[in-house]
Amino acid sequence: MVQRLHKHPSTHAAAAVVALLTSVSLVFGQTKIVAPENKYSVQDDVKAGREAAQEVAQQLPMLRDDGVDGYVERVGQRLVESIPSEFRHSQFRYTFDVVNVSDLNAFALPGGPMYINRGMLQAAKNEGEVAGVLAHEISHVALRHGTAQAGKATPYQVGSILGQIAGAIIGGVAGQATSILSQVGFGAAFMRYGREYERQADLLGAQIMARAGYDPRDMASMFQTLQSKGGGSGVPEWLSSHPNPGNRYDAINKESAMLRVNNPTRNTAEFTQVKSRLQRMAAAPTTEQVMKQGGNRRTTSRDPGTQYPSGQVGRAEPPSGRYETFDGGNLFRIAVPSNWRELQGNDSVTFAPEGGYGNFQGQSVFTHGLQVGMEGSNARDLRTATNQLVQGLAQSNPQLRQTGAYSNVTLSGRTGLAAVLTNVSDVTGDQERIALYTTRLSDGSLFFIVGVAPAREFNSYRQIFNQSVQSLQINDGYRSSRF
Numbered sequence: 001m002v003q004r005l006h007k008h009p010s011t012h013a014a015a016a017v018v019a020l021l022t023s024v025s026l027v028f029g030q031t032k033i034v035a036p037e038n039k040y041s042v043q044d045d046v047k048a049g050r051e052a053a054q055e056v057a058q059q060l061p062m063l064r065d066d067g068v069d070g071y072v073e074r075v076g077q078r079l080v081e082s083i084p085s086e087f088r089h090s091q092f093r094y095t096f097d098v099v100n101v102s103d104l105n106a107f108a109l110p111g112g113p114m115y116i117n118r119g120m121l122q123a124a125k126n127e128g129e130v131a132g133v134l135a136h137e138i139s140h141v142a143l144r145h146g147t148a149q150a151g152k153a154t155p156y157q158v159g160s161i162l163g164q165i166a167g168a169i170i171g172g173v174a175g176q177a178t179s180i181l182s183q184v185g186f187g188a189a190f191m192r193y194g195r196e197y198e199r200q201a202d203l204l205g206a207q208i209m210a211r212a213g214y215d216p217r218d219m220a221s222m223f224q225t226l227q228s229k230g231g232g233s234g235v236p237e238w239l240s241s242h243p244n245p246g247n248r249y250d251a252i253n254k255e256s257a258m259l260r261v262n263n264p265t266r267n268t269a270e271f272t273q274v275k276s277r278l279q280r281m282a283a284a285p286t287t288e289q290v291m292k293q294g295g296n297r298r299t300t301s302r303d304p305g306t307q308y309p310s311g312q313v314g315r316a317e318p319p320s321g322r323y324e325t326f327d328g329g330n331l332f333r334i335a336v337p338s339n340w341r342e343l344q345g346n347d348s349v350t351f352a353p354e355g356g357y358g359n360f361q362g363q364s365v366f367t368h369g370l371q372v373g374m375e376g377s378n379a380r381d382l383r384t385a386t387n388q389l390v391q392g393l394a395q396s397n398p399q400l401r402q403t404g405a406y407s408n409v410t411l412s413g414r415t416g417l418a419a420v421l422t423n424v425s426d427v428t429g430d431q432e433r434i435a436l437y438t439t440r441l442s443d444g445s446l447f448f449i450v451g452v453a454p455a456r457e458f459n460s461y462r463q464i465f466n467q468s469v470q471s472l473q474i475n476d477g478y479r480s481s482r483f
């Protein structure tokens, strides 16, 4: 179920790698690294990473211990200051967070947000090994591997993959709130790198370490430490699917031989203190355990809504006459009744009254309210894309029917379609009505609003849906230039 956070190259990914991007420069005594071609702007990295970081914060528990965080931050910043000038981007902001999970993993998002699992810190033998992991991840960011990788995908994949990472809302199917982690994995695009990118991150990481006064051979030694910790759970995430790690140690050690470091930092008192501090804390859960409990998302853990026993009618609080504007990141704003709860899905956001949403047979459902979402689409036109969405909805709602033709509407000043669908509620077994509104974003993605209410209440709810739809403001200008 749980996807790996940092997917190192799989065998098929390795086979797909084409060009060798590096060449040996004898003049400088270190391997010259050339960042891969990238059709996105540096600002794209920043935006995509920032939005994905919000998702990470919602899904994963951060340790938030000043002693530990401060230490990792200091080691990290020391490395960041040693990034060679040609790979510096003034817009990037490297931040370091410790995730309170036991798995051996670390990952970085475009533009600089970096995460290291507590398990990784506890496995490291010394500060040099911690620096090795961070230097490797910093290098992926500095070389902009995430967006370079995404740029290799087909146009359709780019839309959907970057949408998944960057947007908090995508591909929503009414009543199905699946975690982005379990569905596509963080970094479907950004963290599954080919062998060549890994090689670059190793080499640049080694160079950064040396410049910062660490011994790059500690990076190789961290790989060995991780290898030895695999234990019952198999190969640690961070190392998983390295086709031949032996070559990596050799390559790093070879590079290290060209890099002269006097008195490298290896063991520090601070590192020892941090390790014993972590040792004294309650054991961390695994990422899988966190995900089984619905992630770190507060709305799910603290507020599961109604647990519907089968056949029970959802009795929803009536909508207040007052509207409040919800700010959907950079992408949209919409006004909804002020007493409606905001239920963040990773691919959509649902607004529903108390008693109008909940959990039914293990699925998130809502009987009253509206859902705003977005999904990648390769359809030729809005009508085709909308048909595909309706088909998708029908898959999880087999009794869904469209009652008439689409009507043309205006959504946030752009061409849109509207339709009314009928369905039989899973929860109540009663007829319900669905008001669907769609429009396309400039990258071709489909933006949709789905309003749901029991048939007998539909006429009054429809007015609310219309009011919300009229308040909708879509701002996808930044998307058109990026994606």
Ligand SMILES: [Zn+2]
Binding pocket: 008, 136, 140, 193, 198, 201
């Ligand atoms: Zn890597």
